[in-house]
Amino acid sequence: MVDIIQESNLNERAIRARDLVRETKLLNLARMANILIDLYGLEDAFQRIGKREGQEIEMRFPSLEGAFNFTLVSSKENFECRIGRARDPVAIIIINVKAEKAIKIISEIIRLPDGIVSILKIIPKYLTRKLKIKGSLIAAIKLCRCMMIGKNSMYKR
Amino acid sequence: MVNKLELGNRIIPYKILFECLETTGELIERILPENEIPSLSSGLKHTSKVIGDYIEKAGEGWPIIGHHFAFQAEYLSCFDCIPVCLEGISFFLSALLPDGVEKYYDLMSNRGHPFHTCSSQKGVMGMGFDGIIKFDALITPTAPCDNTVGSYQVYKHLKDTPLILPDMPFIRNVESYEYYARQLKDRLYELGNVIGQEPDFEKLKRHIEIENKVNTKELEIFELKKAIPCPVENLFNAWGAGASLFLSGRQEKLDFYDDVLEVARRRYKNKENYGGTEEKIRSIWPFMVVFFSLDLCEWLDREIGMSILFDIFNYSFTEPIDTSDDEKMFLGMAKRGMNYPMMKQSIDFYDPLIEDCVNLAKVYNADCFIFTAHIGCKQFGSFGQILREALRDEVGIPLLIIDLDVGDQRMTSLNHIKNKIKIFSQTLL
Numbered sequence: 001m002v003d004i005i006q007e008s009n010l011n012e013r014a015i016r017a018r019d020l021v022r023e024t025k026l027l028n029l030a031r032m033a034n035i036l037i038d039l040y041g042l043e044d045a046f047q048r049i050g051k052r053e054g055q056e057i058e059m060r061f062p063s064l065e066g067a068f069n070f071t072l073v074s075s076k077e078n079f080e081c082r083i084g085r086a087r088d089p090v091a092i093i094i095i096n097v098k099a100e101k102a103i104k105i106i107s108e109i110i111r112l113p114d115g116i117v118s119i120l121k122i123i124p125k126y127l128t129r130k131l132k133i134k135g136s137l138i139a140a141i142k143l144c145r146c147m148m149i150g151k152n153s154m155y156k157r
Numbered sequence: 158m159v160n161k162l163e164l165g166n167r168i169i170p171y172k173i174l175f176e177c178l179e180t181t182g183e184l185i186e187r188i189l190p191e192n193e194i195p196s197l198s199s200g201l202k203h204t205s206k207v208i209g210d211y212i213e214k215a216g217e218g219w220p221i222i223g224h225h226f227a228f229q230a231e232y233l234s235c236f237d238c239i240p241v242c243l244e245g246i247s248f249f250l251s252a253l254l255p256d257g258v259e260k261y262y263d264l265m266s267n268r269g270h271p272f273h274t275c276s277s278q279k280g281v282m283g284m285g286f287d288g289i290i291k292f293d294a295l296i297t298p299t300a301p302c303d304n305t306v307g308s309y310q311v312y313k314h315l316k317d318t319p320l321i322l323p324d325m326p327f328i329r330n331v332e333s334y335e336y337y338a339r340q341l342k343d344r345l346y347e348l349g350n351v352i353g354q355e356p357d358f359e360k361l362k363r364h365i366e367i368e369n370k371v372n373t374k375e376l377e378i379f380e381l382k383k384a385i386p387c388p389v390e391n392l393f394n395a396w397g398a399g400a401s402l403f404l405s406g407r408q409e410k411l412d413f414y415d416d417v418l419e420v421a422r423r424r425y426k427n428k429e430n431y432g433g434t435e436e437k438i439r440s441i442w443p444f445m446v447v448f449f450s451l452d453l454c455e456w457l458d459r460e461i462g463m464s465i466l467f468d469i470f471n472y473s474f475t476e477p478i479d480t481s482d483d484e485k486m487f488l489g490m491a492k493r494g495m496n497y498p499m500m501k502q503s504i505d506f507y508d509p510l511i512e513d514c515v516n517l518a519k520v521y522n523a524d525c526f527i528f529t530a531h532i533g534c535k536q537f538g539s540f541g542q543i544l545r546e547a548l549r550d551e552v553g554i555p556l557l558i559i560d561l562d563v564g565d566q567r568m569t570s571l572n573h574i575k576n577k578i579k580i581f582s583q584t585l586l
Contacts, residue, residue, distance in 0.1 A: 013288070017166045020289070024176040024254070031255045032184050035452040039459065077572075083255065103180060107187035154193055157433055 025099070026066040026083060029106060033068075033081040033147070036110060040152045041076050045114045045145040049074045055136075057143045058086035063099040070143055079146060091135035093143075105130065113150030165216035168239065169289035170246050170281070171208055177253035178205035194455065196389075199416035200396030203409035211239045220352040221290070223281070223312070225297035225305060227500045228323065231406025232490060233296075234364035235345060235356040241292070245402030247280025248448035251564045252395075257449055261287065262565060270311070275304035275533030276564035277448075282308060285316055292318050294351045296344065298325040298494065301503035304533050319351045327504050329495060338484075338491035362480045364406030365490070369477035374414040376474065379467075381421045383521055386436035387464040388424035391454035393417055395446055398470035401498075437462035438585055441523045443514050443544060444469050445531060447574060449566045456575065461582050466521050470498045472513070503536050510540070511547045518552045524585055526556040527578070531563045557581045 052072045059068040069086035073079055086092075095105050105125070112118035119141060125131040133140045165172070182201040185194070214237075215221065222238045224230065230240040251257030261283025266272050268286065270279060284290045297309045299322050313320040323340040326333040345356045375397075381388050396413070404410035423429070430436045438461065446468045447453050457463040475496055478489030494500065502510045517523065526548055528541040545556040559577055561569035 011163065013166050014162055016289070017169045017172060020169055021172050021176050024173045025180055027254045027256075028177045028180045029184070031253060032181055034255070036184075036188060039452055039455055103183050104187065107184055111188045149188070153433060154190055157190070157192075 022064065023066070025102075026061065026064050026068075029103065030068055030081045030083050033106070033110070034079070036149060037076065037079050037081075037147060040149040040154065041079065041146070042114065042149065042151055043076050044151075045142070045148065046074050046076050046079070049142060049146070052090075052139055052142055055090045055139055056086040056088055057091045057093065057139055058089040059093045059095065061095050061099075061102050063097065064102055072139065072142060072146075076146075089135065091133060091137070091140040091143075093140050094132040094134070095130070096132055097130050109144055110147050111150055112148045113155075114145045114148040115151075118148060118150065119145075161216040164218050165212055167221055167291045168212065168215050168241060170250070170284050171212055171215070171239075171241070174246065174250060174253075175205060175208045175212060177250065178208060181253060194390060194392055195420045196393040196396045196413075196417050199413050200399055203413045204399060204403050207404055207407055207409050215239050220293035220354075222348070222352070223292040223295040223318075225309070226402055227301060227494065227497045228296050228298055229368075229405050229494065229497070230402070231364045231368050232341065232345070232361070232494075233348075234406045235358055235361035236349065236352065236354050238293075238352065238354075240405075241281075241290070242402040243281040244275075244277035245399070246284075247277045248564045249399060249402075250280070251276070251449040251566075252451045257564065257566065258283070259565065259567065270308075273532050273535075274308060275302070275531075276562050277533070278304055278308040280564065282311060285312065292316075294319040294321060294348055296321040296323070296348055298323050298500070300325040301500045302534060302536050321348050321351070325495060325500070325504070329505070334488055334491045334495065337495055338487040341490055341494070342483075342487050358483055358486070362486060365478050365480055365486060367408060367411055368406055369480075371410050371414050372475060372477050374411070374418050378414070378418055378421055379472075379474070381418075381425050382466050384425050384428075385439070385522060386428070386430035387439065387466060388421045388429065388431070389417065390431040391458050391463075391465040392451065394442075394465050394468045394471050395448070395451045395454055398446075398468070401470060432458040432462075434459060434462045436464050438524045438582055439464050439466055439522055440525050440527050441466050441514070441517055441521065442468040442527050442529065443510070443540075444529050444534070444537060445563045447529060447561065447571075448563045450571045450574075453571065453574065457578070461578065463578070463582060466523060467517060469502065472517060473498045473501075503534075507540055507543055511544055514544055515547055515551045518548060518554060523552075523554060525554050525581070527581075528556055528558045529563055530558055530560045532560070532568060533562070555581075555585070 049072050053074050055072045057070045067085050068081050178201050185198050220238045223241050223243050226242050226244045233240045247258050258280035261280045262276055264283040265279045295312055295318055312318040321344050323344040349356045400410050400413050440463050475493050479485040530541055541558040548554050548556050
């Protein structure tokens with residue numbers, strides 16, 4: 001009830017500003033994910049996509065009221081994180097945290113070095129329901145591995 | 158009663174930019190190692206602080222003044238106002254969002270604004286017509302291009318926004334500088350009348366003095382760039398431009414330059430190249446870097462081993478402004494304004510620019526030039542070929558021309574640009 005009253009007090013412009021700013025967070029996250037993987041991503045995980053090439057995966061952010069969609073590709077240069085729901089996803093990853101924690105979760109995945117140990121590090125988030133996966137677990141893991149840049153040589157310097 | 162939220166929402170694009178800067182900053186901090194792209198992390202931190210401060214002040218009701226990038230923001234510091242650089246907003250959002258500000262370019266195209274005008278101005282124009290930004294006044298010199306002259310008056314005639322025009326002469330001599338100095342002072346008074354404030358030149362002096370300090374540091378960075386390998390990463394060029402657009406006259410700009418200089422000195426001392434790769438090619442971009450993809454700068458450092466020594470916003474070798482009295486200060490401001498990046502090059506014949514480029518190539522040991530022929534900048538249309546011939550004859554180095562819109566990826570895609578540079582760089586190695 002309080003929310004409804006507060007909402008009605010906001011004028012149209014304020015609602016627009018709020019929506020644009022909220023949308024910006026997701027848009028900027030998608031832009032940066034693309035840049036980071038393009039610049040620092042490694043080909044290995046992409047080469048292991050195999051028969052899953054072309055499958056769609058959705059990553060939902062309920063707290064940000066939006067989603068990314070990805071197509072699994074076998075080459076880093078074709079990787080693209082797009083805004084919006086997937087048409088026919090084989091897996092849906094739900095990032096079930098508050099808006100302010102969403103960047104932390106995404107960063108943690110990207111920062112990890114691609115490997116089994118990193119997958120094990122994600123499991124606690126899965127068990128505590130911060131990350132929910134609907135559909136193909138394997139496809140979701142393959143996407144996460146493509147996004148991991150932790151093996152880039154810059155981390156060794 | 159003043160509604161802070163409502164007043165703050167006069168500059169929604171700043172709120173969007175602030176969100177981008179904060180999100181990008183947090184991602185970079187969490188993901189990249191501490192010593193990677195220091196100019197980016199420092200630039201994000203300081204710009205975010207300044208934009209956050211402006212949003213706060215907008216909430217207090219300070220007037221919103223839209224200005225051309227070549228009417229430096231520090232000149233507006235004689236007022237309590239929020240400076241909004243039109244060109245800066247469009248281009249920096251084009252870098253930080255997946256589709257940039259394309260919907261606002263399209264909005265203006267749909268209203269009949271020619272597609273080939275400068276996207277830097279078209280973006281914010283579209284935002285104005287979409288109702289997400291409201292200016293109390295606009296100020297722009299009558300230079301450097303037809304886009305500026307054609308686009309700014311759209312606000313005056315279609316949005317009834319007061320437009321202040323300091324008249325900038327073409328000729329550069331003592332009389333011209335004195336004329337433009339008078340123009341600057343008179344137009345600041347005119348702006349003061351519009352927003353109901355008296356210009357405070359003592360306050361202006363303090364901000365000019367900060368810029369003088371920045372200028373000294375900038376010149377030291379330019380000096381360090383003579384070293385092989387270049388101790389400054391490519392992204393500095395983009396964030397140097399960003400600092401000029403958003404941080405002018407502010408302590409944060411000085412802090413940004415301190416951060417960059419500290420890293421550059423250390424790298425110079427250790428003969429260290431950025432990016433963990435060898436510097437293979439030293440390039441000069443006599444015009445702009447690609448704003449819709451600032452990551453191209455990083456890609457060049459890492460994948461090609463190509464340094465960008467300068468772009469047009471970063472070879473401005475100006476002198477400090479004498480602030481001992483108002484007359485000298487305004488004369489210095491006029492000189493700086495008329496020799497500001499793109500003003501100096503656009504409102505003159507090509508000869509001085511070609512001479513500058515040839516000298517830069519020799520002094521900084523450049524291996525090549527890359528000329529981004531931005532669709533909006535028709536005044537530079539034939540420059541690429543003339544410069545190419547001059548560089549070949551005088552220095553014996555090649556020039557690559559890329560036709561594009563530096564703020565709109567739909568004209569020439571990033572992949573196309575990368576391919577052109579890859580092939581060009583193979584001919585150099």
